[in-house]
Amino acid sequence: MRALITGINGFVGQHLENFIHDKGVEVFGIENKKTNYIECDITDKSRLKEVIAEVKPDWIFHLAAISAVGICEKDPELARKVNVEGFRNLLSSIDELGLKCRILFTSTSNVYGRIGKEVLSEDDKTEPVSVYAKTKLAAEKIISDFPKVDVVISRSFNHIGPGQLKGFITSDFASQIADIEKSDDKKGSISVGNLLSIRDYTDVRDIVEAYYQLIKKGECSKIYNICSGKGFSGKDILDILLGFSNSEIEVVSRSFRQNDIDKLIGNNDKFFSLTGWKPKISIEKSLKDILDYWRQK
Numbered sequence: 001m002r003a004l005i006t007g008i009n010g011f012v013g014q015h016l017e018n019f020i021h022d023k024g025v026e027v028f029g030i031e032n033k034k035t036n037y038i039e040c041d042i043t044d045k046s047r048l049k050e051v052i053a054e055v056k057p058d059w060i061f062h063l064a065a066i067s068a069v070g071i072c073e074k075d076p077e078l079a080r081k082v083n084v085e086g087f088r089n090l091l092s093s094i095d096e097l098g099l100k101c102r103i104l105f106t107s108t109s110n111v112y113g114r115i116g117k118e119v120l121s122e123d124d125k126t127e128p129v130s131v132y133a134k135t136k137l138a139a140e141k142i143i144s145d146f147p148k149v150d151v152v153i154s155r156s157f158n159h160i161g162p163g164q165l166k167g168f169i170t171s172d173f174a175s176q177i178a179d180i181e182k183s184d185d186k187k188g189s190i191s192v193g194n195l196l197s198i199r200d201y202t203d204v205r206d207i208v209e210a211y212y213q214l215i216k217k218g219e220c221s222k223i224y225n226i227c228s229g230k231g232f233s234g235k236d237i238l239d240i241l242l243g244f245s246n247s248e249i250e251v252v253s254r255s256f257r258q259n260d261i262d263k264l265i266g267n268n269d270k271f272f273s274l275t276g277w278k279p280k281i282s283i284e285k286s287l288k289d290i291l292d293y294w295r296q297k
Contacts, residue, residue, distance in 0.1 A: 002026045004057040006042055006090070007064030011164045012106075016061060016208040023212065028055045030064065042086035049093035059215050060103045062090060065136075067108075068167050072132040083135035084142070091146040102150045104215040109157040109200070109227065109264050111137040121267045122155065122223045129261060143221060152218035154211065157227035157266045160286055161204035162293035169193075169234060170201075170290050173241050178294035180247045189250035195234035198263040200227045203281035213275040227266030228279045240287050 003020055007013050008029030021027050030040045030051065040051045042064050052060075065083050066072055072079035087105065094101065112120045113127035128134045143151050160170045173190065180188035202210075210226045218224060242249060271277060 001059065002028065002055065002057045003059040003061060004028045004030070004052070004055050005061045005063060006030050007062075008037075010063055010067075011161075012159065012204055012207060012211075013061075013063050014163060015161070015204050016063070016211060019205075019208040020212055025059075028057065042089055043081055045089040045093065048089050049097065052090075052093050052099065053097055056099065057101050060090070060094075060101060061211060061215065062087060062103055062105050065106070067132065069110075069130050069132045070167070072130065072135065076131045076135075079131050079135045080138075083132070084138045087139045088142055088145075091142065091149050091151070094149050095146050100150075102152065102215055104211055104218075105139065105143070105151055105153050106211075107136045107140050107153055107155045107223070108133060109155055109225070109266055110261070111140070111155065112264065114261055118263070119229070119265050119267045120225065122225055122270055140223070150220050152214055152220060153223045154214055154226045155223055155266075156207065157200040157202065157225065157264060159202050159204045159207045160290065162289045164204070164290070169199075170237060170241075170287060171294070173238055174287070174291040175294045175297075177241055177245050177247070177249065177291060178297065180249055181245060181295065186247040187249075188247070189252045191252050191254045192234070192238060193254055194260050195238060195253075196262070197260050198231040198233045198265065200229065200231055200265045201237075201283060201286070202226070202228045202279050203286040206279040206281055210271070210275075210277050213277050214271070217275055219274075224271040224274070225266040225268050226271060227268050229266060229268050230283075231263065231265040232283060237283075237287065240284060241291055244288055244291050 003025045038051050066079045110133035111126045111128045113129045128137050164171045176190035
């Protein structure tokens, strides 16, 4: 079995590479020097088609995207070019080559937006708020333009874990705590945004197992929520992290995005019925591992 991972240098890509390699899958990655890496920009269709023709993958995990919400808001054209047109290039290349392979497209829970439901299922309506979410929903919709291409879709809720960059809540909090712990007096303050928003968090090490199960067992063109089904507020996350530290830390509030969605919690019954998958790693272990990662930086 041969797999091509786009965005393999990213947070999820690195974990996915290791996981499926251990399953005996031959891994190829775009822009990754650790495996059979191939330099390629997904917005360059001719080069992308050339890469796919060379690798002839059985599976493609399409992770490449502009995923930072702030970057997408600042440069919506770049977000559209990468997240929508880059994916169109991938589908078109597979279609034109007549290659029999399966694609896992990673969408986002943010496509649901503010629809006012406590727990979100795949059949619920979508009302994306951010540029990022709008581009992901647009990418979902273009799949129907390529009926001969085998695609399965994950709507992934928030995933966290060691190795995630700053710009995401758990890494932002953990990196600041670690910096204070390294200071001479072990005192300091951390800056936080909206602590009231509730999100459904899953450890990336569970996420990559879910992706492996989904690409093997998912039904073509169907959407599956990948999530824990449990919600934690920003304050919950902060309190757990602070509980791991003996430093004297002051919490300072700062401004935050006013269009932030209040709550995103997913229902994973559909995916569980298909695969039996459930997250194994607790939120406490995830956060402890994230803090330890930043302590070692």
